[in-house]
Amino acid sequence: MGLVIIFSLVTLLALYGIVRSLREKNILGLLFGLGAAAVFGWFTVMTVWHHGFPTGTH
Template sequence: MGLVIIFALVSLLALYGIVRSLREKNILALLFGLGTAAVFGWFTIMTVLHHGFPTGTH
């Protein structure tokens, strides 16, 4: 279940990168950020839907 947490962290960092690239008007970084946020965000959502939310205990 640590995979969901890693995917979510990567998605959040990609969103931060998108905001930062918009502020600096960096088009290539914006494209890579959008792609990363889309892919890892989708993986996060689908993993949570399929496996459930991580509980923290086994």
């Protein structure tokens, strides 16, 4: 279930990159941020949907 946590962190970092790219008017960074957020966000949602939310115990 560590995969969900990693995907979530990458998605959050991509969203931060989108906001930063908008402030700096960096179009290429914005495109890559949108792509990364879309792909890793989708992986996060589908992993949680298929395997469930990670718990602390096995």
